Amino acid sequence: MFPSISGSSQIANTISAADKVYGLSKFWQEVNYNFVYLDKIDRNVWDSTYKALISQVQETKNDYEYYRLLQKFCALLNDGHTNIYTPKIEGLQIMQNMFGEHLVVIKRIEGKPVIIRSWKKDQQLLPVGSEIVEVNGMASEKYLRDSLLPYISSSTDYVKLNSATHWMLAGAPGSDFNIKIRKPDGRLSQLQLKHAKTTDSIYFPEFGKLFDEQKRELLDFKMLNNGVAYVGLNGFSNRKIDTLFDEVLPKLYNAKGLILDLRFNGGGSTDIGTYILKYLTNDDILQHSRYSTRDHLASFKAWGKYVSEKDTVNNAWNTKCWLVNNGTYFYQFPYEPDSFILDKKRVVVPTVILTGNNTASAAEDFLIAADNQKHMIRMGEPSFGSTGQPLVFDLPGGGSARVCTKKDTYPDGREFVGYGVLPHIKVAPTIKDYLSGKDVVLEKAIQYLNNKIK
Structure with missing residues (x-):
């Protein structure tokens, strides 16, 4: 995230x-040649913005301002797998939550920017649960849309808003924010904040109290009441999770119901x-996403003019020439469901x-593969809504x-990038x-399964 920084x-x-x-031209070129969702953007806006940026990037005062413009350019593509990553820049400091004697940690809940942590001593001044209703x-909402959202690359609006809310008061040391909050009792209060380091360390609430701060292993397993098993699958980057699942599998044979938690799986x-x-x-077979990528055929492009x-x-x-x-014009990867033979007992509950x-x-690919399983339902909130091969x-x-080069869809062609994989039962x-x-999501899942296995 690239907040605006003055006095740089x-x-x-x-x-x-x-x-x-x-650098600007390199990014523009790679997008034009390889970005799989080029058909979803306004090409005139894309090209005219590039043309305007040619002079603007040369006028940037430092490396940070330059990369901030690149990120804003990238955000026009509205894709979570197409990003600009800043290098380590000498002299750059960004503070997020510390304001000298105050601490303000923010999360988007119920569609609002809410203070979820501050200093224990500040619970009268900055009580947790307060909504930030104004900034400067x-x-x-206008502040987020004008000052932060234009710099965030994401395929879904809700992920953009989550990120913008998380960083909404970020800035350089010494930068000022005038905020108005609505406290849990409904009273409005105004506060002037200035970014500075703090030495206080008594947080409220304490770290680890909030459910999404709990310590998680690569795979978490526990047996709950009434024969319901809980398995947290917290990442698919390390193949060790498959070995851990093999170890847990025999314990699942006694389960009457199963909860698979993918909420923290990136x-x-x-x-x-x-x-x-x-x-x-x-x-014995599993469906998976269908894949496609752009197919550039130089002669067809020439004829297509x-x-x-x-x-x-x-x-x-002529259609092929025009599309290229x-x-x-897309290359459709050969589609063949995954087939397998297992030598271990299965768990179908x-x-x-x-x-x-x-x-x-x-x-999300896991969710797509599980989509046609009649004994499975999804519960919670929409997924991230972005995948592909960058x-x-x-x-x-x-x-x-x-730059994202591969488009993924459901096997029947339905799109989920840009929308998320939606839950059957929404709980937030x-x-x-x-x-x-x-x-509450876990509690609702337990309740659902208890009713199923009565």
Whole structure:
């Protein structure tokens, strides 16, 4: 996240004007050639913004301002797997929550920016549960949309808002924020904050009290009441989780119901998750996402310059030329469901898969593969809504970028990138639930399974 920083004379300016233009052009070029969702953006806006940025990047005063412009450019693509990554920049300091004698930690709950942690001594001044209603004289939602959202790359609006809320008061040391809050009792209060380090350390609530702060292993397992088993699958980046699942599998044979928690799984490798899922179904094959990527054929692009859309009617050759010229001709990867033979007993019982806004990438592929399993339902909130194969490349000054090159859909072609995989039963915590440490999604899943296995 790149907050606006004023008074930045100490921030390094090591990238030459020529390299700044090169980096901008490199990103623009790779997007034009490889970005799989090019058909979803306004090409005129994209190209005109690039043209305007050629002079703007050369006028940036330092490396930070340059990368901030690149990030804003990238955000036009609205894709969670297409990003600009800033290098370590000398002289750059960004503070998020510390304001000298005050601490303000914010999370988006019930569609509002809510203070979820402050100093214990500040519970009269900055009580947890307070909503931030204004920042610097501007309504919070307008402040987020004007000052932060234009710099965030995401496929879904709710993930953008979560991120913007998390960083809404970030700034350089010494930067000022005038905030208005609505306290839990309904009273409004105004407070002037200035970023500075603090020495206080008595937090309220204490770290670990909130349910999403609990210590989690790569795989968490526990037997709950009434024969319900809980398995937290907290990442598919490390193949060790498959070994851990093998160790837990015999304990699942006595389960009458199963909860699979993917709310804290940011993804990894699809096949790691598939290894686990195949033991939780009676099927010998598993459906998976369909994949496609843009197919650039230079001669067809050349011919396509002279083909209009009306020329494509009932003409496959002209259609191909026209699509290639417009960057919308796709290679469809051969589709074949995953087949397997197992030598271990399976666990097929009523199953609830818990999902949230941080269920991402390969974890979403897991949800797609499980979509047609009649004994499984999803519960919680929509998933992250972004997956794909990023092309990674370097940028001047030590930064880097990635561009999504692969489109994933349900096997029947339905799209989930940009929308998230939706739960069958939507459950989200209230402010009161969250601050009390109550995991209402898990509680609802237990209740659902208890009713199923009576």
